[in-house]
Amino acid sequence: MDYISTRGAAPALDFADATLAGLASDGGLYVPRSWPRFSEAEIAAMVGLPYAELAQRIMQPFVGDCLTPERLLALTTQAYGRFSHRAVTPLVQLDAQQWLLELFHGPTLAFKDVALQLLGLLFEEFLGRSERNLTIVGATSGDTGSAAIDAVAGRSKVDIFMLHPRGRVSDVQRRQMTTVLAPNVHNIAIEGSFDDAQAMVKRMFNDAAMTDRFAIGAVNSINWARLMAQIVYYFAAALQLGAPARKVAFSVPTGNFGDVFAGYVAAQMGLPIERLIVATNVNDILHRALSTGDYSQSTVTPTTAPSMDIQVSSNFERLLFDVGGRDGLALAAQMRGFEASKAMQLTNAQREGAATLFTSARADADETLKAIRWAWVETGQVIDPHTAIGLHAAQTAGLDPRVPVVTLATAHPAKFRDAVEQATGVRPSLPTRVGDLFEREERLVQLPGDYAAVADYVALHATPRV
Numbered sequence: 001m002d003y004i005s006t007r008g009a010a011p012a013l014d015f016a017d018a019t020l021a022g023l024a025s026d027g028g029l030y031v032p033r034s035w036p037r038f039s040e041a042e043i044a045a046m047v048g049l050p051y052a053e054l055a056q057r058i059m060q061p062f063v064g065d066c067l068t069p070e071r072l073l074a075l076t077t078q079a080y081g082r083f084s085h086r087a088v089t090p091l092v093q094l095d096a097q098q099w100l101l102e103l104f105h106g107p108t109l110a111f112k113d114v115a116l117q118l119l120g121l122l123f124e125e126f127l128g129r130s131e132r133n134l135t136i137v138g139a140t141s142g143d144t145g146s147a148a149i150d151a152v153a154g155r156s157k158v159d160i161f162m163l164h165p166r167g168r169v170s171d172v173q174r175r176q177m178t179t180v181l182a183p184n185v186h187n188i189a190i191e192g193s194f195d196d197a198q199a200m201v202k203r204m205f206n207d208a209a210m211t212d213r214f215a216i217g218a219v220n221s222i223n224w225a226r227l228m229a230q231i232v233y234y235f236a237a238a239l240q241l242g243a244p245a246r247k248v249a250f251s252v253p254t255g256n257f258g259d260v261f262a263g264y265v266a267a268q269m270g271l272p273i274e275r276l277i278v279a280t281n282v283n284d285i286l287h288r289a290l291s292t293g294d295y296s297q298s299t300v301t302p303t304t305a306p307s308m309d310i311q312v313s314s315n316f317e318r319l320l321f322d323v324g325g326r327d328g329l330a331l332a333a334q335m336r337g338f339e340a341s342k343a344m345q346l347t348n349a350q351r352e353g354a355a356t357l358f359t360s361a362r363a364d365a366d367e368t369l370k371a372i373r374w375a376w377v378e379t380g381q382v383i384d385p386h387t388a389i390g391l392h393a394a395q396t397a398g399l400d401p402r403v404p405v406v407t408l409a410t411a412h413p414a415k416f417r418d419a420v421e422q423a424t425g426v427r428p429s430l431p432t433r434v435g436d437l438f439e440r441e442e443r444l445v446q447l448p449g450d451y452a453a454v455a456d457y458v459a460l461h462a463t464p465r466v
């Protein structure tokens with residue numbers, strides 16, 4: 001399998017090089033040249049597999065000969081061995097139609113661990129084959145940061161620089177990052193929003209002064225390997241609910257469009273998915289784009305679901321590429337227009353292509369609190385605000401009542417204790433694996449929301465490329 005850029009002008013790479021490259025050199029995102037597809041019989045044969053084996057089976061076509069099946073299985077076994085639930089991503093039934101897919105049983109209590117525990121091992125595997133090292137530069141609205149740091153802290157050939165918007169992540173999220181004191185971990189709080197941080201990261205990939213000196217790498221979902229690992233849990237959930245004989249719908253709390261794009265890929269691979277519901281908070285650029293075709297950026301409003309306070313959604317580009325006819329040069333022009341004017345109109349092909357599988361919905365602050373309260377009062381489940389936005393969308397999507405709807409429970413409620421307490425009166429306690437978080441020492445630097453300041457800091461502290 002080789003990987004091509006959504007903007008059509010970067011060299012095609014194999015899986016290992018695409019994983020280490022992160023973003024393509026033309027500013028685009030890597031996607032597989034074609035979607036591998038499983039037959040109905042092949043999907044039926046996956047029923048009942050342990051998670052690590054299922055993961056190997058789903059990911060092998062993307063990995064190609066960069067890893068043997070035995071080696072990939074060894075890595076998935078190691079990655080998912082750190083999860084605190086035997087099922088890795090267990091399903092919980094809420095009522096006759098609604099289910100939760102709990103994705104927060106990894107070391108940092110959010111769905112990011114599912115991909116990042118594996119990505120840390122993939123970096124080590126591929127870097128170990130040469131003298132190369134990697135300078136990871138990432139942006140986080142709270143969860144990617146801690147999951148990535150946990151995955152690479154202390155690894156010898158990797159430095160990580162993680163930018164988060166100062167004051168816009170929860171206390172638990174911040175401390176999960178800043179209390180990791182390994183020498184290769186650098187936390188940077190910047191003035192501004194997640195979008196500002198993400199724009200700086202992308203700019204660094206295209207800054208020759210930086211890329212000449214440092215091998216810049218990505219842990220955000222611009223890195224294809226992140227999305228690849230997230231495809232697996234769509235299969236895991238649907239197989240338990242009757243796939244391939246029965247269709248399943250998913251409601252996905254969405255910000256950077258990575259998680260829900262993984263669901264789209266699962267559908268391209270043959271998984272029978274009825275609908276993918278894109279659930280946003282009031283930072284609703286994706287809801288507007290999918291419902292009206294207007295993809296225009298507005299200022300970010302802080303909410304109780306801070307990880308989804310995003311208005312420029314990286315992976316939407318992958319969808320536009322795929323449903324718009326895979327014309328990289330045309331998409332590059334469209335994206336340049338968006339970058340210049342902060343607005344673009346989807347083409348008819350893009351709108352119609354997206355509408356075949358995607359529905360969207362938005363939840364405001366009240367609707368989010370109500371969904372948390374509903375889950376608690378009606379089902380006894382304590383859910384976090386991001387999950388609640390997905391649940392609100394699932395309950396209001398008007399789907400056929402015979403189709404099971406799975407809401408992705410993307411974070412543990414203890415990460416957002418204030419909002420959960422406000423809705424339910426219950427203050428979730430921190431799981432024991434992070435229990436002493438508030439006693440640990442923090443280390444971070446604060447920088448202005450200024451690219452030059454961040455680039456200077458990275459240049460001063462990173463290890464030059466070998």
Ligand SMILES: Cc1ncc(COP(=O)(O)O)c(C=O)c1O
Pocket residue numbers: 110111142143144221253254255256257258259260307308386387410411
């Ligand atoms: C808890 C949580 N839910 C949902 C999302 C949105 O996921 P995505 O950015 O893949 O759309 C994020 C951040 O990405 C998150 O941290």
Ligand SMILES: N[C@@H](CCOP(=O)(O)O)C(=O)O
Pocket residue numbers: 139140141142143144145219220221222255256258307308314
């Ligand atoms: N919600 C994310 C934002 C970054 O998204 P990513 O999936 O592209 O890494 C976060 O928690 O940091």
